[in-house]
Amino acid sequence: MKTRSKRQTFIWAAVLPATILFVWSAVSVTGLVPPYLIPAPLDVLKTLFLFIFGTQADHAPYSGTFIRHAAASLSRVLAGFAIATLIGIPAGILSGRSLRICAVIDPFIHLLRSVPGIAWLPLAMIWFGIGNTTSLFLIVLAAFFPVYVSTYQGARNISPRWVQTAEMLGATRRQILMRVVLPGAFPSIEAGLRIALGISWAYVVLGELTGVNSGLGALIMDARMMGDVIIVMVGIICIALLGRISDLLLQFLLRRLPGHYAGRNGGEKIL
Amino acid sequence: MNRFNLKQWSILLVFIAFLLSAGVSHAADTIMVGTWKTPQTIQPYFYQDFITKRQPVEVRPFTNPGDQKNALLAGSLDFTGTTLVQAILSASRGEPVVVVSSLCMKCSALVVGKKSDIITPEDLKGKRIGYVPGTMHHVLLFDTLARAGLTQKDVQLIRVDFFDMVTALSRGQIDAFLSGEPYPTMARLNGTGRILAYPYFGDSIGTINAGMLTTRDMIRNYPDRIQELVTAHARATEFLKSHPEDWLRRSRSFGYDAQGLERAAKNIELSWNMDEAFIRHTKNLALRMKELGIIDKLPDIDALIDTRFVKAAQKSIQRDENPK
Amino acid sequence: MNRSEQAIQFRDVSKDFFNGPDGKESLSILNRLTFSIGTGEFVVILGPSGCGKSTILNILAGFERQSSGQVTVSGSEVGRPSSEHGMVFQEDSLFPWLTVKDNLLFGPRCRGVKSLPDVGAYLELVNLPGFEQFLPQQLSGGMKQRIALARLLINHPRLLLMDEPFGALDAQTREDMQELVVSVQMKYGPTVVFVTHDVDEAVFLADRILILSSRPARLSAVIPVPATRPRNALWREDALFHRTVSEVRHALKKSM
Numbered sequence: 001m002k003t004r005s006k007r008q009t010f011i012w013a014a015v016l017p018a019t020i021l022f023v024w025s026a027v028s029v030t031g032l033v034p035p036y037l038i039p040a041p042l043d044v045l046k047t048l049f050l051f052i053f054g055t056q057a058d059h060a061p062y063s064g065t066f067i068r069h070a071a072a073s074l075s076r077v078l079a080g081f082a083i084a085t086l087i088g089i090p091a092g093i094l095s096g097r098s099l100r101i102c103a104v105i106d107p108f109i110h111l112l113r114s115v116p117g118i119a120w121l122p123l124a125m126i127w128f129g130i131g132n133t134t135s136l137f138l139i140v141l142a143a144f145f146p147v148y149v150s151t152y153q154g155a156r157n158i159s160p161r162w163v164q165t166a167e168m169l170g171a172t173r174r175q176i177l178m179r180v181v182l183p184g185a186f187p188s189i190e191a192g193l194r195i196a197l198g199i200s201w202a203y204v205v206l207g208e209l210t211g212v213n214s215g216l217g218a219l220i221m222d223a224r225m226m227g228d229v230i231i232v233m234v235g236i237i238c239i240a241l242l243g244r245i246s247d248l249l250l251q252f253l254l255r256r257l258p259g260h261y262a263g264r265n266g267g268e269k270i271l
Numbered sequence: 272m273n274r275f276n277l278k279q280w281s282i283l284l285v286f287i288a289f290l291l292s293a294g295v296s297h298a299a300d301t302i303m304v305g306t307w308k309t310p311q312t313i314q315p316y317f318y319q320d321f322i323t324k325r326q327p328v329e330v331r332p333f334t335n336p337g338d339q340k341n342a343l344l345a346g347s348l349d350f351t352g353t354t355l356v357q358a359i360l361s362a363s364r365g366e367p368v369v370v371v372s373s374l375c376m377k378c379s380a381l382v383v384g385k386k387s388d389i390i391t392p393e394d395l396k397g398k399r400i401g402y403v404p405g406t407m408h409h410v411l412l413f414d415t416l417a418r419a420g421l422t423q424k425d426v427q428l429i430r431v432d433f434f435d436m437v438t439a440l441s442r443g444q445i446d447a448f449l450s451g452e453p454y455p456t457m458a459r460l461n462g463t464g465r466i467l468a469y470p471y472f473g474d475s476i477g478t479i480n481a482g483m484l485t486t487r488d489m490i491r492n493y494p495d496r497i498q499e500l501v502t503a504h505a506r507a508t509e510f511l512k513s514h515p516e517d518w519l520r521r522s523r524s525f526g527y528d529a530q531g532l533e534r535a536a537k538n539i540e541l542s543w544n545m546d547e548a549f550i551r552h553t554k555n556l557a558l559r560m561k562e563l564g565i566i567d568k569l570p571d572i573d574a575l576i577d578t579r580f581v582k583a584a585q586k587s588i589q590r591d592e593n594p595k
Numbered sequence: 596m597n598r599s600e601q602a603i604q605f606r607d608v609s610k611d612f613f614n615g616p617d618g619k620e621s622l623s624i625l626n627r628l629t630f631s632i633g634t635g636e637f638v639v640i641l642g643p644s645g646c647g648k649s650t651i652l653n654i655l656a657g658f659e660r661q662s663s664g665q666v667t668v669s670g671s672e673v674g675r676p677s678s679e680h681g682m683v684f685q686e687d688s689l690f691p692w693l694t695v696k697d698n699l700l701f702g703p704r705c706r707g708v709k710s711l712p713d714v715g716a717y718l719e720l721v722n723l724p725g726f727e728q729f730l731p732q733q734l735s736g737g738m739k740q741r742i743a744l745a746r747l748l749i750n751h752p753r754l755l756l757m758d759e760p761f762g763a764l765d766a767q768t769r770e771d772m773q774e775l776v777v778s779v780q781m782k783y784g785p786t787v788v789f790v791t792h793d794v795d796e797a798v799f800l801a802d803r804i805l806i807l808s809s810r811p812a813r814l815s816a817v818i819p820v821p822a823t824r825p826r827n828a829l830w831r832e833d834a835l836f837h838r839t840v841s842e843v844r845h846a847l848k849k850s851m
């Protein structure tokens with residue numbers, strides 16, 4: 001029964017992409033739109049294949065370079081995401097549990113949050129110049145906010161009974177934060193982490209706009225300047241796939257964490 | 272007063288948004304011209320003074336020639352500056368673009384860190400070099416490397432925006448860059464850079480750099496407008512060449528420093544005409560790009576370049592100078 | 596058990612809450628409440644809903660402070676909550692991200708106890724042997740309350756506070772839980788302050804029943820329960836039980 005529904009889910013999920021592919025092929029085969037605006041899907045797939053599996057012998061200029069570019073972007077995303085998490089979770093927990101800390105940092109954080117990442121780019125370039133630091137700065141800045149906000153909400157909304165119980169069982173303030181608030185806020189934090197990862201992928205492209213020579217964002221920028229719309233599409237497809245895979249990986253890891261539970265009202269009752 | 276319900280509010284909002292966006296788009300007969308904000312690509316900013324019919328001209332600035340060409344093909348621009356490298360790239364992909372005049376010559380320089388150990392182009396091996404893909408400087412860089420026996424793999428190419436190159440060099444984040452003026456001069460003036468070479472190689476590619484681009488459709492449907500533009504371009508170019516103070520003043524308004532501009536002027540040449548030599552050099556450029564692996568297919572340069580507009584403009588210029 | 600030492604003393608205790616949009620309206624919950632409870636005593640506080648029974652427990656637990664008057668436990672003022680005064684709430688308070696075993700060991704681990712107690716023994720005590728690896732969400736309401744009780748007992752509290760802990764359970768389970776509490780108290784001997792509005796429950800469990808008037812609460816009556824310990828289900832059938840129940844009901848009506 002379970003295998004069948006999995007197959008069904010897959011079929012339903014494939015409906016939209018299949019339709020798009022069909023319309024795309026029709027449009028390009030009939031020549032309705034010129035190839036420099038919408039290249040033939042087969043050309044895109046061929047280039048994608050060469051990009052990932054090709055070697056230098058193949059004539060295409062980017063063949064075989066997928067690993068290098070993907071690894072560069074991936075490492076930036078992971079580093080930025082990790083830093084945003086390491087700063088955002090403690091900040092959210094402290095802010096959610098201490099009115100004093102909240103009063104000091106929360107308004108400022110929300111002020112910064114209104115500024116879109118792309119507006120920070122010129123400043124980052126001035127401070128850090130070209131290279132990885134600028135990328136990381138932008139990613140951390142953007143990914144921090146969903147982590148902070150979701151952690152803050154989670155920390156504020158934990159059941160007061162849990163805190164009282166912990167106090168009664170002899171826990172210190174610090175122990176309460178680490179052993180009750182953090183796991184209690186976990187469902188909310190989890191949601192924020194997933195959003196933050198998606199944002200990290202979006203901002204890695206921004207951070208690779210200029211000054212780095214490898215990365216999927218850099219690839220897209222290169223292709224944009226050289227007018228190679230096929231490589232732009234290949235880059236976008238790769239980012240979409242890697243982003244999705246990293247999201248699934250994150251969910252998998254989070255489920256394995258000792259503090260994970262299905263939420264307060266989840267799970268089956270046995271008795 | 273009646274209160275609207277949700278559905279009525281949404282319809283109202285959509286309608287307002289539509290009106291606003293329609294209002295923002297330009298009037299039907301405004302001519303849209305694209306260029307980038309450097310002293311050597313400045314002529315479009317003077318078209319309005321030289322266009323004969325009373326038509327508004329709007330100039331849109333870009334930061335890279337690839338975007339300009341895309342905007343042209345998408346229909347947002349009627350006429351745009353471009354590098355000849357972009358034009359050739361575009362033509363080799365079968366895009367329906369046409370070069371109808373030139374824009375500027377020379378302007379390139381290869382800059383290295385002042386205190387660096389790079390003395391000859393061969394010393395560039397293994398170094399980090401800033402460049403902008405799709406520009407003349409891009410091909411000239413590859414050409415320079417090839418002449419020094421180096422390929423792309425022997426160096427680390429880093430794509431950097433023009434305006435970031437001087438800072439990147441002074442911070443030591445790149446070891447060299449090849450770009451257009453006035454950045455090489457700026458690097459020299461602020462003491463962080465030294466010109467290694469001016470990459471013009473005799474008769475093969477000569478000193479060609481940029482031109483004005485439009486689409487086949489524009490030429491077919493609005494030949495008069497294109498002629499207007501080319502003639503205005505020619506007149507603007509001649510004016511700026513004979514009135515360097517106006518050129519300097521306008522360039523300064525882009526934010527460039529006056530001293531840097533004056534020194535850079537020696538390496539800048541505004542142009543409009545496309546003579547025999549120009550066409551020959553462009554053909555050689557295309558060949559070189561194919562050799563360097565930048566394009567796969569050699570485009571038909573004679574089809575890419577259309578000289579009738581500059582020829583007619585030539586006659587107008589001569590009439591300007593001899594008004595008998 | 597030594598009853599002469601007063602475990603809990605309430606002296607002229609008043610508690611006001613400030614309500615309304617600008618906190619100006621004050622609501623008097625407890626009004627000069629005075630009573631005392633001996634060490635090891637099982638006292639049930641009975642009264643109409645909303646009369647402040649929970650407030651008394653909260654003050655004893657250290658979650659709230661009285662507005663005026665003196666509250667002492669074992670001779671000293673009540674301070675912060677600690678593992679000396681454990682409270683069982685009516686709602687489920689188990690940590691859902693921990694197994695039963697980890698829930699039980701939460702207190703000892705927090706306090707840095709070197710050798711952890713045997714969880715199995717406490718599960719046996721509350722009649723749930725073998726449930727170490729279960730998650731709270733897999734348990735029924737009654738089971739969760741039993742685990743909550745075990746979680747407190749593992750810390751050997753001297754004072755056990757119970758705020759209508761069986762209110763959400765069905766009648767049969769409730770009776771089972773009452774018998775459990777009684778046996779636990781026999782075994783470990785903490786002082787118990789138990790709040791309920793169920794008269795039968797009160798008479799089954801208590802050594803003494805304190806009846807509170809409606810808000811602002813004063814001590815309306817104190818009724819001793821004439822039954823010996825150990826108590827079991829048979830006590831409920833006893834004629835004396837029913838007589839005491841009537842007496843309590845009567846006193847309750849008078850207090851409203």
